[in-house]
Amino acid sequence: MLPRPDALRHRHGLGDWRRHLVTLRATLDRVLFHIGPPEPAPIVLGQRRIYVLPTPAGLAFAAALLVMLIASINYNLSLGHALVFLLGGVSVASIVHAFRNLLHLSFTPGRAEPVFSGERAGFHVIVANHRNARRPSLRLGAHGAVVPFEIDAEDRADVNIPVATTARGWMTLGRVRIETTYPLGLIRAWSVLVPDQRCLVYPTPEPSPPPLPEGPSSTPGRRAGSAGDDDFSGLRRHQPADSPRQVAWKTLARGGPMLTKQFTGMDGGKIHLDWNDLPADLGTEARLSRMTAWIVAAEQRGLAFALTLPTVSIAPGQGSEHSANCLRHLALFGTEGPADA
Amino acid sequence: MRDTRAPTSAQFGWLLAAAAATLAPHAVELPYWLIALCAGLIAIRAALLWRRGKPPRQLLILLVAIAAGVGVRFEFGHFFGKDPGVALLAVLLCLKLLESRTARDLRAAVLLAYFLQLGLFFYNQTPGIAALALAGTLLTTTTLLSLEDAAARPAAQLRTSAVLIAQGLPFMLVLFVLFPRVQGPLWGLPSDAYSGMTGLSDTMSPGSISQLGLSDAIAFRAEFSGMPPPPSQRYWRGPVLSRYDGRSWRPGFSTLAAAPPYETSGRAYKYRLTLEPHNQPWLLALDFPAANIPRARYAGDYRLLAEQPVRMRTRVELRSYPATTVGKDENAFVLAEARRLPADLNPRSRALALEIAAKSVDPAAILSGTLEHLRGMSLTYTLSPPLLGTHAVDEFLFDTRQGFCEHFASAFVFLMRAAGVPARVVTGYQGGEINPVDGSLVVRQSDAHAWAEVWLAGRGWVRVDPTALSAPARIESGLSAALQEWDALPLLRRPGLDWLRDMRHRWEALSNTWNQWVLGYNSDRQRDLLEWFGFPQPDWRMLAMLLGVSATTLMLLLMAWAFAQRRRHDPLDAAWSRFSRKLAHHGAGRHPWEGPLDYGKRLATIFPGRAKPLREISEGYARLRYGAQTADPRSVRLLARSIRRLKLK
Numbered sequence: 001m002l003p004r005p006d007a008l009r010h011r012h013g014l015g016d017w018r019r020h021l022v023t024l025r026a027t028l029d030r031v032l033f034h035i036g037p038p039e040p041a042p043i044v045l046g047q048r049r050i051y052v053l054p055t056p057a058g059l060a061f062a063a064a065l066l067v068m069l070i071a072s073i074n075y076n077l078s079l080g081h082a083l084v085f086l087l088g089g090v091s092v093a094s095i096v097h098a099f100r101n102l103l104h105l106s107f108t109p110g111r112a113e114p115v116f117s118g119e120r121a122g123f124h125v126i127v128a129n130h131r132n133a134r135r136p137s138l139r140l141g142a143h144g145a146v147v148p149f150e151i152d153a154e155d156r157a158d159v160n161i162p163v164a165t166t167a168r169g170w171m172t173l174g175r176v177r178i179e180t181t182y183p184l185g186l187i188r189a190w191s192v193l194v195p196d197q198r199c200l201v202y203p204t205p206e207p208s209p210p211p212l213p214e215g216p217s218s219t220p221g222r223r224a225g226s227a228g229d230d231d232f233s234g235l236r237r238h239q240p241a242d243s244p245r246q247v248a249w250k251t252l253a254r255g256g257p258m259l260t261k262q263f264t265g266m267d268g269g270k271i272h273l274d275w276n277d278l279p280a281d282l283g284t285e286a287r288l289s290r291m292t293a294w295i296v297a298a299e300q301r302g303l304a305f306a307l308t309l310p311t312v313s314i315a316p317g318q319g320s321e322h323s324a325n326c327l328r329h330l331a332l333f334g335t336e337g338p339a340d341a
Numbered sequence: 342m343r344d345t346r347a348p349t350s351a352q353f354g355w356l357l358a359a360a361a362a363t364l365a366p367h368a369v370e371l372p373y374w375l376i377a378l379c380a381g382l383i384a385i386r387a388a389l390l391w392r393r394g395k396p397p398r399q400l401l402i403l404l405v406a407i408a409a410g411v412g413v414r415f416e417f418g419h420f421f422g423k424d425p426g427v428a429l430l431a432v433l434l435c436l437k438l439l440e441s442r443t444a445r446d447l448r449a450a451v452l453l454a455y456f457l458q459l460g461l462f463f464y465n466q467t468p469g470i471a472a473l474a475l476a477g478t479l480l481t482t483t484t485l486l487s488l489e490d491a492a493a494r495p496a497a498q499l500r501t502s503a504v505l506i507a508q509g510l511p512f513m514l515v516l517f518v519l520f521p522r523v524q525g526p527l528w529g530l531p532s533d534a535y536s537g538m539t540g541l542s543d544t545m546s547p548g549s550i551s552q553l554g555l556s557d558a559i560a561f562r563a564e565f566s567g568m569p570p571p572p573s574q575r576y577w578r579g580p581v582l583s584r585y586d587g588r589s590w591r592p593g594f595s596t597l598a599a600a601p602p603y604e605t606s607g608r609a610y611k612y613r614l615t616l617e618p619h620n621q622p623w624l625l626a627l628d629f630p631a632a633n634i635p636r637a638r639y640a641g642d643y644r645l646l647a648e649q650p651v652r653m654r655t656r657v658e659l660r661s662y663p664a665t666t667v668g669k670d671e672n673a674f675v676l677a678e679a680r681r682l683p684a685d686l687n688p689r690s691r692a693l694a695l696e697i698a699a700k701s702v703d704p705a706a707i708l709s710g711t712l713e714h715l716r717g718m719s720l721t722y723t724l725s726p727p728l729l730g731t732h733a734v735d736e737f738l739f740d741t742r743q744g745f746c747e748h749f750a751s752a753f754v755f756l757m758r759a760a761g762v763p764a765r766v767v768t769g770y771q772g773g774e775i776n777p778v779d780g781s782l783v784v785r786q787s788d789a790h791a792w793a794e795v796w797l798a799g800r801g802w803v804r805v806d807p808t809a810l811s812a813p814a815r816i817e818s819g820l821s822a823a824l825q826e827w828d829a830l831p832l833l834r835r836p837g838l839d840w841l842r843d844m845r846h847r848w849e850a851l852s853n854t855w856n857q858w859v860l861g862y863n864s865d866r867q868r869d870l871l872e873w874f875g876f877p878q879p880d881w882r883m884l885a886m887l888l889g890v891s892a893t894t895l896m897l898l899l900m901a902w903a904f905a906q907r908r909r910h911d912p913l914d915a916a917w918s919r920f921s922r923k924l925a926h927h928g929a930g931r932h933p934w935e936g937p938l939d940y941g942k943r944l945a946t947i948f949p950g951r952a953k954p955l956r957e958i959s960e961g962y963a964r965l966r967y968g969a970q971t972a973d974p975r976s977v978r979l980l981a982r983s984i985r986r987l988k989l990k
Contacts (some may be wrong), residue, residue: 041933047904057448064452068459073523075423076653078860079462079471082517083478087455089512090482090505092892093899097505100903108933136490150492183501184485185448 029175029192038172038196042128043107045178050102050191052095058186061091091186098189101135101180109173109197110158114324114331116292120162121199123173128156137182142173165201168288168331173197202292202327203285209293212271212303239320246302260319271298271305272316273326288330295330299323309333348447351495352487353390356447356454357383359480360434363454363461366473367431370464372416375428378409382435402440406432427460444488454481466860467852479506508899515891521881522864540619541789543580545768546589551724551745556786558617560770561625562853563782565612570627572772574663576792576804577625577784579769581642583675585758587683588733590751590766594678596641603643605631607664615856616655622646625769627661628804634659641675642765643667643802654861668801671763676796679763687734687755694759704762704797708805711756715810720744722812746808746815750791753807763796767804771815778850912974916981917962927989937963951989958984 030036054062065084072080110124123142129135129151136150143163151157165171179190238247238258248259273294278287291307298305304318307326311333314326361383368376382405389396396402409432410420417425434453441447458474458481482502490498540560542549561577563569583593596602610627624637626645634657638646647655697710721743729736729748734755737748744752750766757764771790773782792806808815858866871879876887921931929947931940941959945952961980 057445060448060452064455068456071459072462075463076524076863077459077462077466078862079466079474080459081520081522082471082513082859083455083459083462083474085513085516085520086475086478086506086509088516089509091509092512092896093505093508096508096896096899096903099900103903134493136492182489183505184482185489186485 036194038194041108041196043193043195045102045105045107045191045193047099047103049193050099050189052099052187052189055181055186055188058091058188061087061186065091091184094184095187095189097183098180098187101138101182102178102189102191104130105135105138105178106130107176107178107193107195109195112173112197112199114200114202114327115165116202117165117168117204119165121165121171121201123161123163123197123199125159125161125173125176125195125197126156127151127159127178129154138178138180140176140178142176163199165199168201168203169335170198170332171201173199200328200331202331203288205293205296206286206289207293209290209297212294212297212305213273213277271303272308273298273305274308275310276308284334288333292327292330295323295326347442348444348488349491350390350393352444352447352484352491353386353441355480355484355487355498356438356441356450357387357390359454359477359484360438360450362473362480363457363477364431364434366461366470367427367457370424371428371431374412375409375416375431378405379431379435382439386435386438396440396442399440402436406436409436423460423463427457427463430457430460447484447488451481451484468855475506479503482506511895512892515888515895517862518867518870519884519888519891521884522862522867524864540617540621540786541579541623541768543582543621544589544591545580545582545747545751545766545791550747550768550789550791551726553786553789558786559849560619560784560786560788561614561616563612563614563773563784564780565610565782567611569612569775569782570610570663574627575772575782576628576767576790576806577770577773578628578644578767579623579625580767581640581644581794582766582768583642583678585682585751585755587686587731593642593765594675595644597646598639598641601630601632601639601643602641603629603665603667605629605662605665607662609660609662611658611660614657614659615853615861616651616657618652618654620650620652622648622650624651624657624659626657626659628663629661629665629667631660631662641672654856656857656861656865666801668796669799671796671801676763679765679796680758680761682755682758687732687759689732689735689739690752690755691759693738694756697756698760701760704795705800707760707762708757708795708797708803711753711760712805712807712810715753715756715807718742720749720811722746722749722808722815747791749807749811750793753805754793757793757795764805765794767792767794771806776846776850776853778846779853781850781853783849912981913962913965913977916977916984917966919981920958920962920984920987923984923987924989937966948989951987954983954987958987 065087068080068087069084071077072084106128108126108128110126112121112123115121125140127138127140127149132153134150134153137148138150139146139148140159140161141147142161145162145164147159147161149157149159161173161176163171163173173195175192175194177190177192179188181188238260246260248256251257251259273291275287275291278290282290295305295307299320302318304316304322305326306316307314307329309329312329314322314329317325364379364383371379385397388394410429413425413428413432414420416428419425420429430453434450434457437446437450437453441450454477458477461470461474479499479502482505483498486498486502486505487493490501493501541553569575580592581595582590584591609631612627614625616625624645624647629643630637630639630645632639634645636648637657638648640646645659693714694711697714698707701707701710718738719742720738722745723743724745726737726744726748727741729741733748734752737744737752754764754766768789768791770784770788771792772788773784775782790808792804792808794802795805796802867884868879871883871887876883917937924930924944927948929944935943937959941956941963944955944959948955958980961976961983965976965980
């Protein structure tokens with residue numbers, strides 16, 4: 001997103017230490033965890049990147065053991081020593097179990113469907129367990145969200161990390177923490193990884209946008225032949241986002257594939273969403289927001305539309321692919337990365 | 342965040358089982374009302390669990406806690422110490438169970454359960470209690486596990502925690518042997534720390550020793566290097582009693598020194614005593630121990646004393662010389678004390694003593710004359726003598742004629758004193774039983790005995806056992822042989838129960854080993870063991886190093902186990918990843934989303950010269966991996982070979 005200068009100045013004091021914190025964390029990540037840019041998939045956890053530390057419950061357990069040891073010494077309880085040492089041994093063994101619960105797990109980025117800003121982005125991470133044993137009590141966390149899951153022996157889990165979005169553009173998953181406190185909750189084993197995964201965040205649709213600019217406002221006189229605008233022109237493969245009204249039911253009923261009817265009247269550019277036609281006092285984000293709302297509306301109604309932005313002009317089209325393409329341009333409008341691919 | 346989840350009923354079930362298993366062995370020690378309260382609270386919790394009810398109000402729980410606290414205060418008179426401590430912990434555990442709402446509460450309850458498992462050892466450290474505590478530990482560990490892995494089946498949870506404990510055992514062993522042992526206590530112990538110990542007392546009143554005769558508890562064990570002395574010489578010296586008030590015998594004047602007041606002579610017996618705690622200083626050595634026993638002092642009346650009361654199982658290495666002559670130049674004050682008698686008591690005995698003295702030329706003749714007379718009086722040895730009145734000695738000698746060793750010793754010393762010969766009562770233990778399993782001599786409370794010492798000019802103190810006159814078998818073969826048929830005997834001392842005795846011998850030999858190596862393992866034992874392993878002069882640095890090395894070795898073994906269960910090796914997958922790796926070296930690694938056929942096509946465009954083998958390999962893999970038939974090992978081997986032989990330049 002393009003940060004507005006006034007907004008930046010407004011948060012200056014806060015932003016300063018926040019930025020320091022972010023750089024500090026990045027430095028720590030690099031030095032301690034060797035975390036840098038996104039890693040190529042699949043990410044396999046080796047022993048050098050799994051860390052173990054006691055949990056608060058583990059510290060309480062250790063304190064209790066210390067008290068028990070002192071009592072054993074004081075009262076010369078040999079079996080008390082034995083009990084304390086046994087529990088100590090069990091907690092040491094639990095370190096290895098926690099470590100082993102993460103060892104050799106492999107992570108592959110999965111789907112990340114585009115969402116509108118303000119919705120939760122669903123980052124899917126595929127976690128595979130190649131070992132012939134169950135991996136219980138795992139947690140995957142990113143951006144403050146924590147998802148508990150477990151994987152059966154020789155199985156994989158599709159973990160969906162819901163992440164709140166606040167700004168349009170590419171959102172990277174960033175650092176992801178995998179952790180477990182299995183088996184006793186005394187020891188936490190964790191690792192930090194950066195899967196190469198991003199999610200496209202569309203601008204927030206304007207909550208109650210003005211009606212679609214149908215008709216002559218932008219392209220006067222172009223609605224000629226409106227009576228016959230539903231001239232059937234052909235069939236194409238059905239896509240999930242296509243309106244059910246346009247499905248070629250007869251073909252389907254005959255046992256054919258699911259197809260969508262196309263009409264000549266629909267690619268005539270009846271609707272033209274033009275950046276320059278919007279009111280001049282509307283800011284960049286507001287413009288994007290409104291156009292997003294319009295595209296959603298047009299797609300819902302199965303209408304064809306063209307899009308013109310200051311940087312790019314998209315020919316009239318219709319259907320989910322077309323909408324997705326337009327929304328992508330809106331999402332990435334003005335960001336550094338061009339709307340590639 | 343996670344710990345605020347409400348626990349499942351399975352998790353509660355584990356904790357209830359753990360709490361019940363931990364508290365049940367405590368039932369022997371706790372007051373009845375407390376056991377009832379705990380059982381009630383656990384039952385309420387179980388019922389709530391069953392009916393999915395909510396825990397009671399906090400206020401109610403607080404009130405019960407306060408009431409239980411007041412009850413404990415009344416029961417024990419104070420809050421500090423092991424008994425009220427254990428009682429309070431038990432109540433706390435039950436109340437914590439009742440009020441638990443979150444996983445965090447359950448963890449707190451588990452810690453309380455661990456404390457109570459330790460508390461078991463305050464009272465009892467037998468192998469049986471150890472096994473019970475281990476069962477409790479297994480259940481508490483399973484509770485912790487179920488909090489983390491609620492999805493697993495109970496049997497699997499139990500198995501995993503058993504595996505954890507099994508993996509903890511080697512650490513326990515290493516730490517037990519090598520952790521530097523500190524001799525406690527670290528600070529003053531509460532007054533009740535050593536309550537409930539049995540043993541001799543330092544006064545002798547009628548009935549005090551015959552009471553011990555009914556106790557089968559072990560007083561101490563002795564392991565002789567070489568032959569043990571014959572039964573008639575097994576006199577283990579305890580308190581020496583010189584003051585008599587007509588009813589009770591009390592210790593007389595005695596000096597205390599770092600060296601024995603005698604020169605040893607004659608044959609030596611070398612042995613190790615393992616004393617059960619009796620909360621008194623005496624070390625119960627055979628007559629007469631040699632000099633230079635560490636941390637021991639020598640009394641003027643030939644007792645061997647510890648610096649501190651014996652409050653835990655104690656081992657002493659001793660040498661005794663039974664043939665030593667003692668007290669030739671006895672202090673006049675001590676001799677005067679050994680002649681003193683209260684006036685106006687036992688007129689008939691006095692008369693008898695004077696009569697014997699008149700017929701004798703010297704104290705030795707008085708001694709033999711008195712013994713002669715006593716032998717002729719047909720006195721009976723019994724565990725349950727009739728009660729005696731004011732003139733106890735008279736009544737025993739002339740009326741009831743039934744007595745236990747204390748009556749015999751008491752009467753004999755009275756007669757000797759009345760005749761003017763210095764004499765005193767010695768208490769302690771006599772005899773003991775050799776355990777045929779491990780050869781140690783076991784001395785029980787029922788072997789408690791009282792005998793006499795008479796001072797003769799030129800010979801010093803001479804031991805005389807008047808009981809032997811009436812019941813010689815008591816000295817030769819122990820208590821059971823000497824008693825009459827009608828005397829009540831401890832079950833295992835009765836004749837005709839040989840098999841039971843044999844089993845007991847085995848059990849006691851086992852528990853002796855347990856006592857010596859598990860319970861009695863202390864800094865001395867630790868040093869001995871390390872020296873035996875060939876570490877001379879082990880100090881804490883040596884211990885720390887050994888501990889570090891052993892712990893690291895164990896940890897490495899565990900890590901090896903963690904790594905051992907890697908991916909099951911599939912030869913087809915191995916070959917295919919080898920192929921991908923090989924091409925990745927040439928800048929054409931497989932993308933994660935790329936299927937084998939697409940990859941093959943892409944490779945063909947990147948390496949046009951090797952297009953054919955590359956496509957063959959990728960298609961071959963696709964056929965073997967995804968084909969209708971399962972891959973036969975031969976084709977897999979062929980594919981692996983062509984991948985190995987693939988040359989890209």
